[in-house]
Amino acid sequence: MNRTKLSYWEREQYFTGIDVFIAGSGIVGINAALQLKKRFPSMKIVIGERGVIPTGASTKNAGFACFGSMTELIDDLTRMSEDEVLALVERRFRGLARLRNMVGDANMDLQMLGGYEVFEDSESFKECADRIGEFNEKMKKTIGLSNVYSVADDKITSFGLGNVKHMILNSGEGQINSGAMMSTLISLAKQEGIQFMNGIEIESYSRKGKELEIQTTGGFSFNAANLFICTNGFAKTILPELNVEPARAQVLITKEIPGLKLRGTFHYDKGYYYFRNVGNRVLFGGGRNLNFSGENTVSHELTEQIQQRLDELLKKVILPGTSYEVDMRWAGTMGVGEVKSPIVKEIEPGVYCAVRMGGMGVALGSLVGEEVAAMVR
Numbered sequence: 510m511n512r513t514k515l516s517y518w519e520r521e522q523y524f525t526g527i528d529v530f531i532a533g534s535g536i537v538g539i540n541a542a543l544q545l546k547k548r549f550p551s552m553k554i555v556i557g558e559r560g561v562i563p564t565g566a567s568t569k570n571a572g573f574a575c576f577g578s579m580t581e582l583i584d585d586l587t588r589m590s591e592d593e594v595l596a597l598v599e600r601r602f603r604g605l606a607r608l609r610n611m612v613g614d615a616n617m618d619l620q621m622l623g624g625y626e627v628f629e630d631s632e633s634f635k636e637c638a639d640r641i642g643e644f645n646e647k648m649k650k651t652i653g654l655s656n657v658y659s660v661a662d663d664k665i666t667s668f669g670l671g672n673v674k675h676m677i678l679n680s681g682e683g684q685i686n687s688g689a690m691m692s693t694l695i696s697l698a699k700q701e702g703i704q705f706m707n708g709i710e711i712e713s714y715s716r717k718g719k720e721l722e723i724q725t726t727g728g729f730s731f732n733a734a735n736l737f738i739c740t741n742g743f744a745k746t747i748l749p750e751l752n753v754e755p756a757r758a759q760v761l762i763t764k765e766i767p768g769l770k771l772r773g774t775f776h777y778d779k780g781y782y783y784f785r786n787v788g789n790r791v792l793f794g795g796g797r798n799l800n801f802s803g804e805n806t807v808s809h810e811l812t813e814q815i816q817q818r819l820d821e822l823l824k825k826v827i828l829p830g831t832s833y834e835v836d837m838r839w840a841g842t843m844g845v846g847e848v849k850s851p852i853v854k855e856i857e858p859g860v861y862c863a864v865r866m867g868g869m870g871v872a873l874g875s876l877v878g879e880e881v882a883a884m885v886r
């Protein structure tokens with residue numbers, strides 16, 4: 510459909526005079542819009558989203574409000590300097606505070622039940638346990654929390670876990686209802702007069718004098734002074750040169766399990782697997798390490814290899830001896846790259862991107878939205 514089929518009213522209201530057009534209505538895109546409105550209350554902001562609802566990672570994730578388990582940080586230290594690792598922890602922690610401030614704990618059902626790291630062997634546990642004091646000091650300096658990490662072996666039986674030898678608790682972590690979080694953000698944005706256009710897939714943009722013309726696959730085009738690309742794992746379709754790759758993450762959730770003992774968020778096998786309770790259900794995901802190259806896709810199809818492994822571990826480690834049924838299975842797309850940090854930058858005058866949240870977007874999304882909004886002059 511092209512412009513000539515629009516009415517004058519439609520053209521003026523929806524397609525022109527836009528100060529900032531944001532591609533993608535995930536946690537980053539919406540937070541960017543809200544922060545822009547704070548800075549420039551009269552701005553006309555339109556968010557174009559390809560799905561009927563947001564269809565990226567923000568509504569498909571596991572809802573861990575986390576900033577770093579010990580094996581994750583130890584692993585990061587093999588690739589990044591200590592300053593970089595701690596700076597990322599600090600950003601995640603600050604991002605979570607921003608999210609809580611913006612959304613409100615009750616509106617996303619935040620529960621600070623703690624985050625646990627689960628160990629099947631004593632060797633990797635010992636490496637972490639020996640460094641608890643050192644890491645607690647680093648956390649105290651970086652985020653101001655005392656005694657973040659502690660051994661929590663006494664909880665293994667009470668959570669009903671099988672084949673688990675040791676656990677380390679991160680007392681500063683929690684869990685949210687990601688659907689409620691996104692729904693609240695969308696309501697807040699609508700209250701601020703931010704326009705949402707769903708079913709709009711941005712294909713490309715070009716410069717037309719002082720403005721940008723933003724083309725969509727449906728044939729519509731928008732004229733805007735600025736464009737934000739907040740499409741995370743899908744960003745390469747608009748900006749092929751960006752260093753961001755899609756990474757599929759597969760998840761399942763059980764039906765309600767009467768008397769479920771599990772409470773909290775859990776990382777297993779160096780974080781390649783993660784599980785939590787959702788009320789009396791268990792949400793369980795991971796297994797990308799079984800086929801990294803195959804999972805480098807924007808497809809939301811499930812694979813037998815990973816789903817089978819999830820089924821095995823669910824039975825053996827998480828719910829041994831418990832009868833349960835799997836209710837749903839799904840997949841989402843993360844944005845990852847060689848470097849474990851978001852790309853927040855001005856691509857060219859008036860065109861900005863804020864992508865590559867990895868598995869950290871619940872924590873980082875609000876802050877990254879704020880950072881990209883601050884770049885607009």
Ligand SMILES: Cc1cc2nc3c(=O)[nH]c(=O)nc-3n(C[C@H](O)[C@H](O)[C@H](O)COP(=O)(O)OP(=O)(O)OC[C@H]3O[C@@H](n4cnc5c(N)ncnc54)[C@H](O)[C@@H]3O)c2cc1C
Pocket residue numbers: 532533534535536537538557558559560562563564565566567568569570571572573574575709710711712739740741742743744746747757758759760794840841842843844863864865866867868869870871872873874
């Ligand atoms: C299964 C899974 C579990 C996860 N678990 C956690 C967790 O527990 N904790 C955590 O912190 N993080 C987790 N993550 C990561 C986290 O969800 C993401 O980092 C975060 O949601 C990214 O937000 P975003 O706004 O950058 O991108 P997205 O939420 O992916 O939003 C991008 C939006 O852009 C839209 N879009 C794409 N292309 C176009 C286009 N061309 N035109 C218009 N719109 C477009 C998409 O439909 C989407 O709505 C998980 C991710 C997955 C997939």
